[in-house]
Amino acid sequence: xxxxxxxGPGLVKPSETLSVTCTVxxxxxxxxxxxxxxxxxxxxxxxxxxxxxxxxxxYNPSLKxxxxxxxxxxxxxxxxxxxxxxxxxxxxxxxxxxIGSGWWSFDYWxxxxxxxxx
Amino acid sequence: xxxxxxxxxxxSASVGDRVTIxxxxxxxxxxxxxxxxxxxxxxxxxxIYAASSLQSGVPSRFSGSGSxxxxxxxxxxxxxxxxxxxxxxxxxxxxxxxxxxxxxxxK
Numbered sequence: 748x749x750x751x752x753x754x755g756p757g758l759v760k761p762s763e764t765l766s767v768t769c770t771v772x773x774x775x776x777x778x779x780x781x782x783x784x785x786x787x788x789x790x791x792x793x794x795x796x797x798x799x800x801x802x803x804x805x806y807n808p809s810l811k812x813x814x815x816x817x818x819x820x821x822x823x824x825x826x827x828x829x830x831x832x833x834x835x836x837x838x839x840x841x842x843x844x845x846i847g848s849g850w851w852s853f854d855y856w857x858x859x860x861x862x863x864x865x
Numbered sequence: 866x867x868x869x870x871x872x873x874x875x876x877s878a879s880v881g882d883r884v885t886i887x888x889x890x891x892x893x894x895x896x897x898x899x900x901x902x903x904x905x906x907x908x909x910x911x912x913i914y915a916a917s918s919l920q921s922g923v924p925s926r927f928s929g930s931g932s933x934x935x936x937x938x939x940x941x942x943x944x945x946x947x948x949x950x951x952x953x954x955x956x957x958x959x960x961x962x963x964x965x966x967x968x969x970x971x972k
Contacts, residue, residue: 792909792952794961807960841908850915851956852899856908 749774753842753857759864765829769842769857776800776818780845781825782853783816785838793838797845798825832864867891867955871964877972882943886967888953890934897957900929900938903966904949912951913938945971 755767769781782797796806798816806814810829818825829836839861843853868891878884888898896916901909911920913929916936926941940947948971953964 791965792954792963794954794963805959809960843908850897850918851961852911852914852920853901853909853954854911854914854920856910859908 749855751857753860755860768826782845783827784841787838869964875968886938888936894955894957899954901952
């Protein structure tokens with residue numbers, strides 16, 4: 748059973764860089780797509796982007812090139828950095844696996860980590 | 866971007882009721898349409914993928930249907946644990962987008 752554990756700083760100052768990490772257990776990070784999704788308090792879900800284990804990425808243009816994802820195979824982890832944050836980036840950040848096999852869906856999720864920009 | 870619109874935004878129902886939630890896409894998603902359930906303080910949970918395929922471990926009272934731009938999620942007999950927020954999501958084209966959510970409440 749794949750499990751994801753996301754972690755983050757909790758509080759980030761405006762204009763600084765937000766960093767969150769997801770640790771994958773119960774399975775390998777290899778040969779999979781991994782994604783970040785966020786949810787502002789009381790609001791809906793926004794897809795941020797995905798990274799394949801090889802390093803290939805695809806980001807939501809709404810983030811205006813502020814997002815960068817990376818993979819650390821040795822630690823079975825993947826990470827998100829979001830630069831120049833504002834209060835609008837305050838959200839619960841979820842990591843998830845993007846499963847393919849012809850149909851794409853987010854089948855395993857981390858518990859979410861709240862990041863407040865203030 | 867493909868815009869996803871769910872209706873209704875909120876819904877009150879009783880245990881044992883059958884409920885249907887609708888999701889409409891601004892253009893065809895070629896059945897790359899998923900449904901998720903989210904309970905307060907928890908991560909979303911995948912219920913249905915590819916418009917009508919039941920995710921492993923999800924009770925059979927959940928079902929999905931539709932094609933092209935119009936999709937529905939049905940729950941045949943509501944159980945107490947089904948009261949939650951439901952989201953549709955298209956994975957046909959990037960950026961992947963979600964509906965605004967439907968809050969299913971106990972009547």
